[in-house]
Amino acid sequence: MSEKSDILIVGAGTAGTYLGWILAKQGHFVKIIEKDRKEEVGKRLDVIHFESDRIKKAGLPPFDPNKPDCIEIRDKSTVITPDFESEIKTRVYQTIVRLTPFLNKMYDILESDGVQLEFSTKFEELLFENNRIIGAKVSKDGENEKYYANIIVDASGTSAVVRTSLPKNYGVETWELGSDDVMYVLLQYIRWKVPDKPTPDTDTGYNYWLLWFGPSLGENEAILGVGQPGSYENARLAREDFLKQIDLPPYEIVKEERGFTPYRRPPYSLVADGFLCIGDAAAITYPFSGHGVTATWMLCMIAADVISEELSRGGYLTRERLWDINVRYFRDQGAKFASLLAQLSGVLNFTKKEWSYFLTHGLIYKTGENDELPEPNKEYEEDMSLGEMIKFIFKILGGLVIRKLSLRNIKKLLKANSLANTIKEHYENFPKSPEGFDAWINKAERLWKKKTVAVKKLDNIEIEYR
Ligand SMILES: Cc1cc2nc3c(=O)[nH]c(=O)nc-3n(C[C@H](O)[C@H](O)[C@H](O)COP(=O)(O)OP(=O)(O)OC[C@H]3O[C@@H](n4cnc5c(N)ncnc54)[C@H](O)[C@@H]3O)c2cc1C
DSSP, X not given: OOOOEEEEXXXXXXXXXXXXXXXXXXXXXXXXXXXXXXXXXXXXXXXXEEEHHHHHHTTOOOOOTTSTTEEEEEEEEEEEOTTSOOEEEEEEEEXXXXXXXXXXXXXXXXXXXXXXXXXXXXXXXXXXXXXXXXXXXXXXXXXXXEEEXXXXXXXXXXXXXXXXGSOTTXXXXXXXXXXXXXXXXXXXXXXXXXXXXXXXXXXXXXXXXXXXXXXXXXXXXXXXXXXXXXXXXXXXXXXXXXXXXXXXXXXXXXXXXXXXXXXXXXXXXXXXXXXXXXXXXXXXXXXXXXXXHHHHHHHHXXXXXXXHHHXXXXXXXXXXXXXXXXXXXXXXXXXXXXXXXXXXXXXXXXXXXXXXXXXXXTSSSOOOSTTOOOOOOTTOSOOOOHHHXXXXXXXXXXXXXXXXXXXXHHHHHHHHHHHXXXXXXXXXXXXXXXXXXXHHHHHHHHHHHTOOOEEEEOSSOEEEEO
C-alpha cells in the first residue's frame, strides 16, 4: 500500500498543476497522477492565450518572450465588423504561451517544491469507506495500485473521469459534456505566401463568426481559429462562410489542431466528502472566449485556502468543511460567469447588420477617444455608470429608428440581460452552508430553464447556441 497523501490530484494539465503547486508551497503532501507520459502532456495544443492580469494574481513566475514557453505579451487587439467596413481597437492584456514548454517548466518548479508527479499513471476508480471517498485505484505499467488521500481532486479535463464516476447521490452532478455543452474549436496554423500583401492584424476577431486570427510561431504566420457549438462540422461551415466573404491574400496551412472547450454552467456544487473538481472537469471557462486556464486558477486560490486550513485542523474533509470553496467561488467569479453565459443568448442572435451597429457604436467594447484605449473591466462585470447606461439606451433606440436593429432581437437582448442580472444575484446569494442548498438549486434550475436558444443564420448553416 502506498503512503497516504494529503491531496491526490487526477490530471497534470494547467488546472491540476497549479492547484498542486500552491498547496505544496503551503507545506502539504501533494501527489498528482497523469495518464500521459511527461513528454506528451499538453501536446494537443501548442499556442494558448493566458489573461496577463490573472497570471499576476495567481502569483506565477512572470513570462519572458525570450524564453521557450512565451511567444509574446500583448495589450491590444482588433475587432472587425461583419461588413468588413470598420475596425475597432480594444485593450486586451494577453500573454501568448506555448503549452508544453510551460507545463514542463511548471513540473520542474513543482518537483522542487516537493510535489510527487507520477506520469503514465491512470485513474481507474474511487475507493470508499463508509460511503465516503478515501482514495483511488490507479493503473501504472499494467499494474493496479491503491492511492489514499484526504481529498481527491478531479482535474482530468473535459472527460471529468472522477466526477462522472461519483455515485449519483454523492452531492456533485455527474453529467458528461454533450455536443451542445461545448464549443468545438478548429485551429489552422497558417503562413502567408506573399509577405508584402496586407493581412489581418496579428490579433483580430470577427465575432459574428466566432472566428479570429491569433499570433502564431513565426513571422508571416498566424493562427486562424473558429469555435462553434454542436459539431466540428458547424465550426468548419462557419469558417467556410467567412472565407467566402473575405478577400484574403494566399496562405498555406502549416498544421491543424482541434478540440472542444466547455460552454455551460459548472456543477452547482464543486465539493463533496473528500472531493473537489476544478478546470474543464468542472466546466470553468470564460463564457465569451472559452478560455479556461486562468479562470480556474482563481478557483484554485480559494480552494487552496480552504483545504489548507481544514487539513491543518485534522480529521476527515467532509462536504461541510469544504463548502466555503463553493460559497467564495460562486458568490464572486461564479456569479459573474453565470451572468455572462445568460447574456450571451441575447447577443448571439444578432444579424450581421446588428453586430456592425453594436460594434461601431461602442455597445459591446468600450472604445476610447483620440486613440486612447480604455482599460477593460478585468473583473468581468457590467460597470456602466448611469450616464453610460442612458447613452447605451439612446444608441439602441437610434439603431431601431434607422432600422439597423430589429425590435425582435432587441427584445431578446433585454430579456437575456434581465435574466442575467437575476441569475447573478441568485449566485451571489449562494447558501452559506449545505442547508438551504436544495431550495437554492430549485430556483437556479427554474432560472436556467428561462435561458433561450440563440440562433445564428449563416449563409450555409443555422447554428443553435443552447
Ligand atoms: C482548441 C482549443 C483552444 C483553446 N485555447 C485556449 C486559450 O487560448 N486560453 C485558455 O485559457 N484556454 C484555452 N482553451 C481551453 C483550455 O485548453 C482548457 O480550459 C484547459 O486546458 C483546461 O485545463 P485542465 O487542466 O482542466 O484540463 P486538461 O488540460 O485537459 O488536463 C487534464 C489532464 O488530465 C489527464 N487525465 C485525463 N484522464 C485521466 C485519468 N483517467 N487518469 C489520469 N490523468 C488523466 C489528461 O491526460 C490531461 O493531461 C482552449 C481549448 C481548445 C480545445
